[in-house]
Ligand SMILES: Nc1ncnc2c1ncn2[C@@H]1O[C@H](COP(=O)(O)OP(=O)(O)O)[C@@H](O)[C@H]1O
């Protein structure tokens with residue numbers, strides 16, 4: 001069966017929703033950030049600081065190429081994966097793209113305590129969120145299913161995605 005691929009900005013819940021959705025659908029869960037951290041033996045923030053964003057994006061691209069060849073996964077991508085349209089096309093070939101969205105204010109509330117999002121660590125965080133969101137919002141529109149996560153719990157979002165997948169006959173239970 002096709003992979004279920006979560007895309008969306010930082011803090012929209014791709015990692016936590018993806019993990020719960022995988023459990024709900026009895027599928028393997030892959031978080032691309034976690035895989036890259038495991039592979040390189042350091043955090044995303046350390047990779048950005050020591051190896052640079054270009055290295056991070058190339059590791060992300062290599063991982064996407066591998067994951068796009070697999071099936072039956074729930075994949076939580078990093079928020080910037082969509083910047084490389086090749087990544088999107090590959091994941092779309094054998095996957096259903098599900099975009100999670102939230103307002104800049106909700107995103108800010110969810111990420112401000114976390115130090116492992118280097119792109120938000122410099123300057124005014126709210127301004128940075130708005131700037132990056134604007135740059136990427138079109139790319140997130142590539143998704144077949146879009147879920148606004150702003151006023152829903154993680155379980156409610158998982159059930160909403162599951163209903164959408166059932167309605168489209170992508171899953172049967
Ligand atoms: N629907 C939600 N309701 C409340 N908190 C949420 C929700 N979705 C995510 N969070 C919280 O927001 C933070 C970011 O979630 P995460 O899954 O890491 O987002 P992403 O992977 O999209 O960057 C985490 O602390 C998570 O527990």
Ligand SMILES: O=C(O)C1=C[C@@H](OP(=O)(O)O)[C@@H](O)[C@H](O)C1
Nearest residue numbers: 009010011044078079080117118
């Ligand atoms: O939006 C981005 O460019 C990034 C999002 C992060 O993942 P999350 O969206 O899971 O926070 C992580 O890949 C890295 O900090 C870059």
Ligand SMILES: [Mg+2]
Nearest residue numbers: 014015033076
């Ligand atoms: Mg994540």
